[in-house]
Amino acid sequence: MTQSQKTVNAVRDALDTSILTYNELNAARIDELTEEPSALDFMQYCAHNRPFVIRQGARSWKAVQRWNYDYLVDALQDTSVNVAITPHGNADAILEKEDGSLSFVKPYEREEAFEDFVRYVIQQEQSVESSPTEPVKYGQTQNDNLRDEYQELFNDVPPTVPFARIALRKAPEAVNFWLGNRFSVTSLHKDNYENIYAQIVGQKHFVLLPPIDAPCVAERNLPAETYVLNQVTSSASPGSLSSLQKHELVATPDSPPSTTPVATWDPDHPSVRATPYSMRAQQIRVTLNEGDMLYLPAMWYHKVSQSCGSEGFSCAVNYWYDMDFGGGFWATNAFVRDVAIALEDA
Amino acid sequence: MTQSQKTVNAVRDALDTSILTYNELNAARIDELTEEPSALDFMQYCAHNRPFVIRQGARSWKAVQRWNYDYLVDALQDTSVNVAITPHGNADAILEKEDGSLSFVKPYEREEAFEDFVRYVIQQEQSVESSPTEPVKYGQTQNDNLRDEYQELFNDVPPTVPFARIALRKAPEAVNFWLGNRFSVTSLHKDNYENIYAQIVGQKHFVLLPPIDAPCVAERNLPAETYVLNQVTSSASPGSLSSLQKHELVATPDSPPSTTPVATWDPDHPSVRATPYSMRAQQIRVTLNEGDMLYLPAMWYHKVSQSCGSEGFSCAVNYWYDMDFGGGFWATNAFVRDVAIALEDA
Numbered sequence: 001m002t003q004s005q006k007t008v009n010a011v012r013d014a015l016d017t018s019i020l021t022y023n024e025l026n027a028a029r030i031d032e033l034t035e036e037p038s039a040l041d042f043m044q045y046c047a048h049n050r051p052f053v054i055r056q057g058a059r060s061w062k063a064v065q066r067w068n069y070d071y072l073v074d075a076l077q078d079t080s081v082n083v084a085i086t087p088h089g090n091a092d093a094i095l096e097k098e099d100g101s102l103s104f105v106k107p108y109e110r111e112e113a114f115e116d117f118v119r120y121v122i123q124q125e126q127s128v129e130s131s132p133t134e135p136v137k138y139g140q141t142q143n144d145n146l147r148d149e150y151q152e153l154f155n156d157v158p159p160t161v162p163f164a165r166i167a168l169r170k171a172p173e174a175v176n177f178w179l180g181n182r183f184s185v186t187s188l189h190k191d192n193y194e195n196i197y198a199q200i201v202g203q204k205h206f207v208l209l210p211p212i213d214a215p216c217v218a219e220r221n222l223p224a225e226t227y228v229l230n231q232v233t234s235s236a237s238p239g240s241l242s243s244l245q246k247h248e249l250v251a252t253p254d255s256p257p258s259t260t261p262v263a264t265w266d267p268d269h270p271s272v273r274a275t276p277y278s279m280r281a282q283q284i285r286v287t288l289n290e291g292d293m294l295y296l297p298a299m300w301y302h303k304v305s306q307s308c309g310s311e312g313f314s315c316a317v318n319y320w321y322d323m324d325f326g327g328g329f330w331a332t333n334a335f336v337r338d339v340a341i342a343l344e345d346a
Numbered sequence: 347m348t349q350s351q352k353t354v355n356a357v358r359d360a361l362d363t364s365i366l367t368y369n370e371l372n373a374a375r376i377d378e379l380t381e382e383p384s385a386l387d388f389m390q391y392c393a394h395n396r397p398f399v400i401r402q403g404a405r406s407w408k409a410v411q412r413w414n415y416d417y418l419v420d421a422l423q424d425t426s427v428n429v430a431i432t433p434h435g436n437a438d439a440i441l442e443k444e445d446g447s448l449s450f451v452k453p454y455e456r457e458e459a460f461e462d463f464v465r466y467v468i469q470q471e472q473s474v475e476s477s478p479t480e481p482v483k484y485g486q487t488q489n490d491n492l493r494d495e496y497q498e499l500f501n502d503v504p505p506t507v508p509f510a511r512i513a514l515r516k517a518p519e520a521v522n523f524w525l526g527n528r529f530s531v532t533s534l535h536k537d538n539y540e541n542i543y544a545q546i547v548g549q550k551h552f553v554l555l556p557p558i559d560a561p562c563v564a565e566r567n568l569p570a571e572t573y574v575l576n577q578v579t580s581s582a583s584p585g586s587l588s589s590l591q592k593h594e595l596v597a598t599p600d601s602p603p604s605t606t607p608v609a610t611w612d613p614d615h616p617s618v619r620a621t622p623y624s625m626r627a628q629q630i631r632v633t634l635n636e637g638d639m640l641y642l643p644a645m646w647y648h649k650v651s652q653s654c655g656s657e658g659f660s661c662a663v664n665y666w667y668d669m670d671f672g673g674g675f676w677a678t679n680a681f682v683r684d685v686a687i688a689l690e691d692a
Binding site for chain 2: 026
């Protein structure tokens with residue numbers, strides 16, 4: 001064995017050890033609080049970059065007490081909203097082509113009247129199909145939409161989360177509204193925000209992995225694509241609100257071509273695209289019920305699916321606070337990821 | 347070039363990038379506060395693992411106001427204390443032998459009457475020599491000695507540092523008393539404690555490096571040695587308090603043999619034992635004057651020297667709080683160090 005091969009093996013072992021050490025030092029479960037933490041308590045969770053859930057932490061919010069189909073439609077009756085449309089509920093997700101090649105595909109987006117959108121979501125949810133026969137719609141713009149297109153609802157939630165604002169010394173960068181049904185799944189990804197998530201209607205199901213599990217998730221640069229209307233087969237003109245069929249949505253490479261780094265491993269199909277480290281990942285699974293809050297620390301990988309109660313839709317609000325890039329957290333996480341990628345090529 | 351060599355180069359680049367990224371995201375200076383931080387402020391520094399100094403933060407302590415030769419000798423007149431004795435002031439330091447080999451050598455320790463010890467320290471400090479003609483003595487046991495052998499002085503300092511106790515939710519693991527002169531230098535090392543340091547008499551000079559600079563410091567496992575009395579040449583029997591000559595102290599391999607991981611790079615001689623990364627290290631230098639406090643975060647490398655005022659000695663107190671091994675901090679820092687060591691062998 002050459003010295004270089006020995007060094008590569010030593011680095012592989014170090015990567016393996018880092019995950020084992022983390023797992024030894026941290027429980028593979030989420031802390032469950034029954035009331036909001038103090039700002040200092042929250043800062044300790046931030047310092048450890050560890051999640052927690054506050055059961056019924058948002059129960060007193062007007063949103064949790066009032067939001068249902070009638071209330072939302074009444075508040076947003078004259079509002080058109082951005083709707084993300086995909087054939088299979090795969091917004092911002094990996095698409096595996098028939099030839100086995102992978103891409104990262106973003107949804108087709110268009111404006112729809114809120115009432116039409118939410119009725120579509122409910123109708124699809126209440127169908128008996130196990131997979132959607134029509135395209136899946138999801139309100140998920142993640143662009144501070146609760147203070148913009150959904151602003152009529154903003155007074156129903158706190159403008160900021162006090163323990164987070166005090167601890168992080170900043171206002172939220174974005175407050176987002178999410179509405180969808182059981183067919184929408186957000187694939188495993190991470191965000192460079194401290195995230196406070198509140199479930200309002202229905203349930204959200206999270207799979208969580210800490211940043212040190214970067215070697216487990218098989219991150220690769222994938223070509224970026226977007227679903228666009230197939231102009232030949234579509235009966236709909238791009239501006240119209242006619243119904244769409246799945247086959248009218250065609251994943252099309254972005255122009256100019258670009259790539260985006262994506263976790264290609266799926267914790268729900270752990271043998272597919274596994275790396276030598278994937279089996280080390282200690283998945284933390286948590287379900288948020290109506291009124292529950294989640295602190296999802298910056299850079300944690302998360303896969304999110306949802307289920308709907310009697311209302312027929314799932315609805316949530318989240319607050320994104322800019323993460324702090326000071327200290328060694330950002331630089332060491334980037335290093336772990338860079339080494340993992342270097343070894344994948346070895 | 348083989349694939350393994352390419353991978354090794356990619357890992358080398360990633361290590362280099364990690365240090366550059368850290369340096370871009372963090373100023374190469376220490377925050378200077380003028381009053382104690384709140385517990386929440388302190389927690390934010392802990393979360394970032396970034397040091398700060400509080401100028402005159404300890405000015406109201408009885409120790410800062412009262413401690414001098416007369417006061418200390420009066421308080422400790424009947425007390426014998428542990429004294430670390432080395433030929434060159436190199437307690438817990440690297441020793442380079444004539445053949446170029448390195449070892450890590452610990453001091454010869456014995457009990458002396460406090461008054462004898464401190465008079466020796468002062469007399470040596472006030473000599474005009476640029477290097478010591480007699481062995482160097484240092485009170486530096488780091489074993490919670492201020493609550494033990496120096497307990498008569500413990501009431502002169504706060505029993506804990508309130509902002510740290512509240513933020514870290516624990517009492518100090520150790521409170522240490524340090525007394526020495528300009529000849530004692532503590533070589534570059536790190537501790538797995540959150541450290542609150544207060545300068546009482548004289549000055550301390552710190553060189554600080556963050557944990558991500560592990561690749562810069564050329565950490566190696568060195569044979570452990572201890573200075574012992576040379577029984578052949580020594581006129582002193584081990585139990586006696588007669589004066590010692592430098593040549594009577596002989597660095598002797600520990601039995602059974604052991605090795606200890608040591609940073610072998612010296613920021614004051616940056617070209618000696620340098621690694622390819624050493625020149626990236628952004629050294630932070632800070633001097634503590636009487637009454638100043640320093641937060642030295644867990645796992646930061648520090649080299650410490652001292653100078654003495656008119657009292658002829660330097661004296662300090664520090665509080666060690668157990669670091670928290672939760673979250674990714676410990677595991678990712680260990681990974682950076684392990685990769686650096688793997689590459690040194692490449």
